[in-house]
Amino acid sequence: MSDPIDWVSLSGRRAKGKRPEYFEDPALDRLYSTVFGLAAEVSALRERQDTIERLLETNGVLRREDIESYEPDREAGEERGLATRAYVSRIMRGFQQHVEAMEADDPPIMDVVERLSRE
Template identity: 65%
Template sequence: MTEGVDWIARAGARPKGRRPAYFDDPAVDRLLSLSMALVAEVSVLRERLDTVERLLEAKGGLNRADIEAYMPDRIAGEERGEATRAYIARVMRGFAQEVEAMANPDPPIMDWVEKLSKE
């Protein structure tokens, strides 16, 4: 399947073009990149664990070939999709809250105090 692929060399390959910059501090961008890579790895591990659990439940045992050959059915795929969406939502919650705050900032409390005192 992927025999002969040097995964370490591929992981260290530099992409063409510049890295995207989202923050003023390049260290924060690197930390974000590292975090997202870990999120992706955990997501893969969650799916693989789901495969192991489903195979154990169905067969009572398993081997590596069973794991590699496993193809989820429609129901398992939907359950995995929902679990992945929930996981990503939890991971990205802080970012989502920041974006919401930028798009819909709450007025400072003093604005409300002044508004109420004029009524």
């Protein structure tokens, strides 16, 4: 049997190069990194749960080997794709609303700026 994988050690590995910074406060970058990491884990769990549900429905029993080797057919893949897109949309909705407000032809803050500049 091969050596066990040291997942804790592997999780501490760092990518080469400087970590990208998106916000002035590095704590925000770390927070968003954590949130999106958790979102990815939840997404993976949702797919695994879907696999388990489909196998139970089809076979009535579960074996870990069946779960690990499961490959969704086209219909299941499309359903998963739609579910994942809806999930990501829900997570990103706050960001999307912010972008929409910035891109609006008449964002509220611009009304104030225009009024002040005329006075």
